[in-house]
Amino acid sequence: xxxxxxxxxxxxxxxxxxxxxxSMGQAAYDFVDFLVxxxxxxxxxxxLGTTSYGDSPYQSFSAFxxxxxxxxxxxxxxxxxxxxxxxxxxxFGGNPxxxxxxxxxxxxxxxxxxxxxxFKASGLSEGYYxxxxxxxxxxxxxxxxxxxxxxxxxxxxxxxxxxxxRSRQPEALANxxxxxxxxxxxxxxxxxxxxxxxxALKAYANERGIEFVGDMPIYIAADSADMWAxxxxxxxxxxxxxxxxxxxxPDAFSEIGQLWGNPIYDWDAMKADGxxxxxxxxxxxxxxxxxxxxxxxxxxxxxxxIPAGEETAVNGYRVEAPGFELFDAIKAELGELNIIAEDxxxxxxxxxxxxxxxxxxxxxVLQFAFDPDGDSIESPHNHRNNVVAYTGTHDNNxxxxxxxxxxxxxxxxxxxxxxxxxxxxxxxxxxxRMLFSSVAFMTIVTMQDLLGLDGSTRMNLPNTLxxxxxxxxxxxxxxxxxxxxxxxxxxxxxxxxxKLN
Numbered sequence: 001x002x003x004x005x006x007x008x009x010x011x012x013x014x015x016x017x018x019x020x021x022x023s024m025g026q027a028a029y030d031f032v033d034f035l036v037x038x039x040x041x042x043x044x045x046x047x048l049g050t051t052s053y054g055d056s057p058y059q060s061f062s063a064f065x066x067x068x069x070x071x072x073x074x075x076x077x078x079x080x081x082x083x084x085x086x087x088x089x090x091x092f093g094g095n096p097x098x099x100x101x102x103x104x105x106x107x108x109x110x111x112x113x114x115x116x117x118x119f120k121a122s123g124l125s126e127g128y129y130x131x132x133x134x135x136x137x138x139x140x141x142x143x144x145x146x147x148x149x150x151x152x153x154x155x156x157x158x159x160x161x162x163x164x165x166r167s168r169q170p171e172a173l174a175n176x177x178x179x180x181x182x183x184x185x186x187x188x189x190x191x192x193x194x195x196x197x198x199x200a201l202k203a204y205a206n207e208r209g210i211e212f213v214g215d216m217p218i219y220i221a222a223d224s225a226d227m228w229a230x231x232x233x234x235x236x237x238x239x240x241x242x243x244x245x246x247x248x249x250p251d252a253f254s255e256i257g258q259l260w261g262n263p264i265y266d267w268d269a270m271k272a273d274g275x276x277x278x279x280x281x282x283x284x285x286x287x288x289x290x291x292x293x294x295x296x297x298x299x300x301x302x303x304x305x306i307p308a309g310e311e312t313a314v315n316g317y318r319v320e321a322p323g324f325e326l327f328d329a330i331k332a333e334l335g336e337l338n339i340i341a342e343d344x345x346x347x348x349x350x351x352x353x354x355x356x357x358x359x360x361x362x363x364x365v366l367q368f369a370f371d372p373d374g375d376s377i378e379s380p381h382n383h384r385n386n387v388v389a390y391t392g393t394h395d396n397n398x399x400x401x402x403x404x405x406x407x408x409x410x411x412x413x414x415x416x417x418x419x420x421x422x423x424x425x426x427x428x429x430x431x432x433r434m435l436f437s438s439v440a441f442m443t444i445v446t447m448q449d450l451l452g453l454d455g456s457t458r459m460n461l462p463n464t465l466x467x468x469x470x471x472x473x474x475x476x477x478x479x480x481x482x483x484x485x486x487x488x489x490x491x492x493x494x495x496x497x498x499k500l501n
Contacts, residue, residue, distance in 0.1 A: 001385050001441070002361075002386065002441035002442075003498065004493070004495045005040075005041040005042065005441065005442050005443075005495055005497060006041060006042070006442065006443045006489075006490055006495040007042025007043060007044055007213065007442070007443075007444050008040060008042070008043060008044065008444065008446075008447055008450065008486075009044040009390070009444050009446045009447065010044075010446070010473070011046040011057070011394075011469075012024065012028065012045055012048070012070050013046075013069070013070070013099055013472070014472050014473055015028055015031060015472070016096065016472060016475045018092075019073055019092050019104075019108070020099065020100060020103060020107065021069050021070070021099045021104050021472075022472060023069075023071065023072040023073070024070050024072050024197040024198055024200075024201045025072030025073075025075060026072075027475075028201050029201065031043070032201075032204060033208075034478065034483065035210050036208050036210060037483060038483055038486040039487060039491065039495075039496040040210065040486075040497060041209070041210070041211060041495075042210070042211055043205065043212055044212075044215070044293070044444055045212065045213070046058075046459075047060065047215050047216065047217055048067055048070070048198070048214065048288060049061070049062060049063065049064075049065060049066070049067060050062060050065050050066070050067050051069070051101070052221055052223055052224075053221065054465050054466075054468065055099075055470075056460075056468065056469060057215075057469065058217045058295070059262075060220070061142070061145070061146065061223065061225060062138065062142045062145075062224055062226060063138075063220050064138035064142065064226075064281070064284050065138070065139075065191055065194075066191060066195060066288075067194070068112060068190045068191070068193070068194055069104055069105075069108060070194065070197075070198075071112065071190065071193045071194055071197060072197055073087060075197060080118070080122075081114075081118045082114065082115050082118075086111055086114050090111065091103055091107060092104060092107050092108075096472065096474050097474055098470045098471065099469070099470045099471075099472060100470075101469075112186075112193075115193070116185070116186050116190065119189055120189070127192075131191075131192045131196075132192075138225070139188060139191060140188075141225045141226075141229040142225040143184045143185075143187035144173070144176065144180075144184055144225075145224075145225035145229070147176070147180040147183035147184045148160070148165060148176050148180065151180060151183070156222065156223035157223065157227070157228040157240070158222070158240055166228075166239075166240065168228070168229070198288065202288070208500070209497050209499030209500040210497075211290035211291060211499075212288070212289045212290050213289065213291045213340070214289030214292050214293065215292075215293050215295060216281075216293065216294050216295060217295045218294060218295055218297070218299045218300070219246050219262035219263070219265075219296070222241075222242055222245075222261070222262065227263060228240075230277065232266070232269055233265060233266055233269055234265060235265070235266050241308070242263040242264065242308050243307075243308055244264045244305045244308060245259070245260065245262060245264065245306050245308055246260045246262040246264055246303065246306070247259045247260045247304050247313040247316060248345065249304050249313060249316060249318070249346070251346065254463065256312035256314055257312060257314060258313055258462065259306060259310065259311070259463075264303070264305055267321060267322050270326075271322055274329055275325075275329045275330070278330065279329065279330055279333045282330055282334060282337065286334075290338065291340060292339050292340070293339075293388075294340070294341060294342060295342050296342060296345075297341035297343050297351070297354075297355070297360075297362075298345055298347065298351045299321060300321050300323030300327070300354060301321060301323050301348060301350040301351040301354050302318050302320050302350065302351075303318070303319055303321055304316045304317070304319075305317055323354045324354060324357065327354075331358075340363065341358070341360040341361065341362050341363070342363055343355055344363055344365065344368075344393075361387055361441070362387055362388070363387065363390065363393075364378050364390070364440065365389075365390050365391075365392060365396065366378065366380070366389065366390065366391050366392070366434060366435055367391070367397070367399070370414050370415040371411070371414075372413070372414035379418075380434050380435075383438045383439050384439065384440070385441050387440040387441070388441075388443070389438050389440035389442070389443045390443070390444045390445075391431055391445050391449045392446055392449065393446075394446075394460050395459075395460050395462050396446075396458070397455045397458050398446070398448045398449055398453050398457060398458055399428050399431050400427065400428065400452065400453065400455065401455020401456070401457075401458055404455070405455060415427070418434075419431075419433065428452055431449070432449075432485075432489050433489070436489040436493035445486075446459075447473060448471065450485075451473070451477050457471045458471070
């Protein structure tokens with residue numbers, strides 16, 4: 001039996017602060033202190049990668065690079081890399097409760113360029129050269145990709161007008177490296193800023209008994225340094241464009257399925273070199289996080305493959321994946337790892353066998369539990385110890401939004417009866433009571449649910465563009481009452497962090 005523990009899900013972008021988006025600044029350190037005071041063990045976040053299409057952290061320009069939007073300006077000020085004048089009059093967005101990604105994108109870049117120039121002028125540090133050496137396996141490809149992409153007006157690499165650089169011809173690479181040396185330096189140095197700040201925050205948290213749960217998307221974006229540098233690992237045509245793309249089949253939630261559009265791995269090519277790309281990706285992820293949640297784990301058993309150009313997922317088909325061989329190779333190289341298998345969706349016998357063979361805990365989501373006509377596997381009485389249980393994930397509505405708009409009268413009555421909901425008890429409180437009392441070794445609540453917020457604050461509505469990933473907590477929302485409530489559930493149901501001093 002694994003020891004009982006708990007944590008909170010909130011992305012870095014959702015932290016409060018002055019510069020339009022959450023960062024690795026003081027608010028992040030304050031949030032670690034909040035987790036310590038409430039005796040939590042985990043801070044779960046979304047992917048830390050650079051955001052691209054639709055501002056989604058699940059569509060990144062790199063499977064390895066960090067999101068430079070999270071670099072904290074106050075820390076650059078303290079290091080002398082920025083001056084207060086650099087920040088005067090910059091419009092980062094006027095609503096402290098939402099991220100305006102366009103304003104963040106255009107407002108931050110000139111400021112970071114000034115910090116980079118001062119860093120170079122001060123003489124590149126020994127720590128920077130160590131960083132280059134440690135991360136050269138992905139950093140050079142990423143920095144070159146971003147610099148070249150910018151030189152082509154931010155177009156995806158498959159649309160660059162120069163065929164020689166699309167296909168990474170050595171002469172073309174040498175030419176662009178020389179021409180774009182300053183831009184390439186910018187991307188290397190800002191990655192150094194990101195990793196330095198992140199690892200300092202992680203060390204602060206770990207020293208106080210708090211661990212990070214990171215999120216790793218199973219797929220990468222077509223518009224990414226990974227695709228450009230290693231197209232042979234994907235099912236592409238002669239121009240490097242995906243022949244097939246990823247998604248989910250039609251189901252009870254969507255009659256047309258989900259069309260994600262990510263390129264599909266050529267598993268035969270990956271198997272041929274011993275899954276080196278995946279081993280590298282997992283190794284790098286554990287430099288950032290203490291535990292990794294792999295999104296769409298069922299795709300390692302089989303996946304839904306859709307011909308490129310389709311407008312829905314209806315005409316896709318299921319293809320087997322070599323998950324057993326992959327995780328055997330990862331384990332042989334890296335040993336036992338703290339991985340959470342996001343196994344939500346259509347779970348087949350093969351998915352269950354893969355999860356049980358690896359020993360990774362699966363997931364349960366309480367919002368899926370209250371069908372008055374059936375015995376849901378998500379219900380607390382069906383939980384197992386080796387499970388991570390959630391009120392909801394980043395793809396779910398808030399509890400209040402779900403209760404008000406996604407449940408009917410019979411489901412609400414069943415929830416009230418099942419939970420023995422007390423007079424005057426909110427639906428959030430009833431859900432927390434069921435969650436924390438579960439036999440699942442680990443429980444995670446979203447910050448929006450802790451704050452009792454409605455559906456307008458949900459993080460993501462799948463299959464939609466616009467309005468997602470924008471929610472931010474404001475400084476005054478995290479009240480002493482919220483803190484006391486979380487501490488009470490944690491202590492009552494014996495989930496106190498035994499790593500706390």
